[in-house]
Amino acid sequence: xxxxxxxxxxxxxxxxxxxxxxxxxxxxxxxxxxxxxxxxxxxxxxxxxxxxxxxxxxxxxxxxxxxxxxxxxxxxxxxxxxxxxxxxxxxxxxxxxxxxxxxxxxxxxxxxxxxxxxxxxxxxxxxxxxxxxxxxxxxxxxxxxxxxxxxxxxxxxxxxxxxxxxxxxxxxxxxxxxxxxxxxxxxxxxxxxxxxxxxxxxxxxxxxxxxxxxxxxxxxxxxxxxxxxxxxxxxxxxxxxxxxxxxxxxxxxxxxxxxxxxxxxxxxxxxxxxxxxxxxxxxxxxxxxxxxxxxxxxxxxxxxxxxxxxxxxxxxxxxxxxxxxxxxxxxxxxxxxxxxxxxxxxxxxxxxxxxxxxxxxxxxxxxxxxxx
Numbered sequence: 465x466x467x468x469x470x471x472x473x474x475x476x477x478x479x480x481x482x483x484x485x486x487x488x489x490x491x492x493x494x495x496x497x498x499x500x501x502x503x504x505x506x507x508x509x510x511x512x513x514x515x516x517x518x519x520x521x522x523x524x525x526x527x528x529x530x531x532x533x534x535x536x537x538x539x540x541x542x543x544x545x546x547x548x549x550x551x552x553x554x555x556x557x558x559x560x561x562x563x564x565x566x567x568x569x570x571x572x573x574x575x576x577x578x579x580x581x582x583x584x585x586x587x588x589x590x591x592x593x594x595x596x597x598x599x600x601x602x603x604x605x606x607x608x609x610x611x612x613x614x615x616x617x618x619x620x621x622x623x624x625x626x627x628x629x630x631x632x633x634x635x636x637x638x639x640x641x642x643x644x645x646x647x648x649x650x651x652x653x654x655x656x657x658x659x660x661x662x663x664x665x666x667x668x669x670x671x672x673x674x675x676x677x678x679x680x681x682x683x684x685x686x687x688x689x690x691x692x693x694x695x696x697x698x699x700x701x702x703x704x705x706x707x708x709x710x711x712x713x714x715x716x717x718x719x720x721x722x723x724x725x726x727x728x729x730x731x732x733x734x735x736x737x738x739x740x741x742x743x744x745x746x747x748x749x750x751x752x753x754x755x756x757x758x759x760x761x762x763x764x765x766x767x768x769x770x771x772x773x774x775x776x777x778x779x780x781x782x783x784x785x786x787x788x789x790x791x792x793x794x795x796x797x798x799x800x801x802x803x804x805x806x807x808x809x810x811x812x813x814x815x816x817x818x819x820x821x822x823x824x825x826x827x828x829x830x831x832x833x834x835x836x
Contacts (some may be wrong), residue, residue, distance in 0.1 A: 465644050467493045470664040472635045472647075472678060473530050474498075475506035476611065478670035480826035485668075486625035488835060493662065494627060497634040497652050502615045505817070508748070508780025509738070510700075510727045513537070513547070514605040514817040517554070517572035517580070518717060524795040524828075526575040529817040532824035533605065536614075539823060541616045545610060546730050551640040552606035552712040553588060555597035555660070557764045561716050562599050568716075569601045576651055580603045594768050596709045606712060610730055611819060618822075637681035638667055644807055666807040666815035668829055672814065673746065673783035679810050689803055691796060691812050696720055696739020698780050699751050701758050706774035707734045715765055719789065721782075724761040735777060736762055736769075742788055743781070745817025752776045785813035797825070809833065 471482045474496035485492040498504075511534055519525035540547040544821040551694045556565040572580045581602040583591070588600035619629060632653040639646040644665040671678050676693040679685050698721070707728065715723040728734060736758055741751075755774050762769045786793040803810075808831045811825070818825065 465490045465665050466663045468664065469493070469666040470495060470647050470662065471668045471670055472644075473670035473672055473674075474501045474619070474631070475504060475670065475672055476502060476615050476618070476819055476822045477506075477811060477825055478668070479615055479622060480822040481668050481670055481829050482627045482629075483618045483622040483625075484826040485621045485828050485835070486627040488830070489625075489740075490835070492622070492627045493664070494622070494629040495633045495647070495649060496629065496631050497633050499631050499653075501619055501629070502612065504746075505783060505815070506615060507778060508778060509728070509816070509819060510725070511608050511611045511612070511819070512712065513609055514634055514820045515552070515572065515577045515580075515603045516575045516817070517568055517577055517601075517603060518540060518722065519575065520794075521571060521574045524797065525757065525793065525817060525821070528795065528821035528824040529826065532817070532821035535823040536609070536820060539617075540609065540614065545617055546615045547576050547607060547609045548730060548779065549605065549607040550711050550728060552603045552714060553583075553592060553595065553600045553815075554603065554714045554716070555588065555595060555600045555765050556716060557597050559598055562694065564716055565599055565601060572601070572603070577603065577605065586825045587685060592709055592711060592713065594766055595713060596765055601713055608712070608728060608730060609819070624644060628690065635671070635678060638659045638683065638685075640680070640684040640810075666833055667809070669808075669810040670814075675783070675810060675812050679812075682808070684805055685808065685810070686803060689798060691793075692787065694762075694784040694787040695743050696782040696784050697741045697743045697745065697747065698782065699754055700735050700737035700777050700779065701755065701774040702777045703734040703736060704775075707732050708768065709734070713765065715761070720784070720792070724758060726766065736774065739779060748779050748781070750776050751779065782815040783813060784815060795821075795825070797828055797832060799829075801832070
């Protein structure tokens with residue numbers, strides 16, 4: 465074999481998996497179609513460290529978010545990665561939303577998020593005077609992170625332990641061979657190049673919204689196990705003027721997402737987003753036409769936004785495995801115990817809280833092969 469393990473994808477999950485494998489002493493190659501790390505979902509998000517409130521108890525999302533959050537804060541402290549434990553308010557803007565907020569509060573406690581605090585309207589306004597709501601839940605352990613600095617650190621850890629990252633290299637398919645896989649690759653830099661083959665004892669499919677495409681081009685992987693592929697685009701808008709908040713402010717979740725929320729970056733600048741649009745293709749183009757909908761959504765809990773200017777900044781694509789009108793799906797980490805193919809791990813639907821859960825997801829993916 466050319467290498468003991470290949471990781472497909474150099475987003476935050478692929479880099480965390482590669483780091484975990486390399487630190488175990490195994491040789492690992494990371495193959496990435498783009499020209500640098502984290503160009504898609506991993507760098508086009510809210511950069512929020514989630515507490516673990518939203519997800520069904522005992523789901524992978526709940527368990528890995530709670531354990532991953534603790535691991536991520538510790539990792540950032542050890543590596544001096546910029547991070548801020550800002551805390552977050554989830555607000556109910558009407559009486560009709562209060563029962564759903566109470567359910568979220570109970571769910572979070574059941575998931576092991578023991579520091580949640582129930583607030584009435586007056587309590588919430590004492591913390592954040594510009595907020596308008598009927599009730600809120602305070603999540604002190606939520607925060608924000610410099611996701612690029614985090615990914616650079618993961619890459620550095622992996623490479624220090626012998627991993628190699630190869631960019632501009634697309635994986636077109638996997639062919640099962642004795643004791644491993646033939647990984648078919650093609651350069652994305654030079655047109656007309658022929659396929660190349662690399663052999664590996666194990667493959668970790670961390671290709672984000674392309675994970676289903678790669679799984680479908682794995683000759684022995686059961687096609688019925690490939691989940692549906694949905695793409696959810698979200699826009700982000702910057703807000704003019706000084707920041708009146710010290711915490712993240714979230715409305716109640718909506719179908720397919722957590723709602724347009726107010727997040728902060730590490731320079732204390734505000735941004736709003738993401739909204740949600742189901743799309744057929746990956747497209748990060750500007751969508752400034754959504755500005756009025758952002759004003760309408762956010763003014764329900766922060767009326768002051770109507771006195772600010774909004775400007776479109778960027779968009780991202782969330783890799784989903786359930787579509788419009790369907791309940792959110794759990795993470796899928798599909799290993800040999802599930803599909804019966806030695807040496808193969810597929811990760812599907814790794815959207816939020818994937819960034820928060822990345823270290824815990826990496827541990828789980830590697831354990832799927834029985835590796836320590």
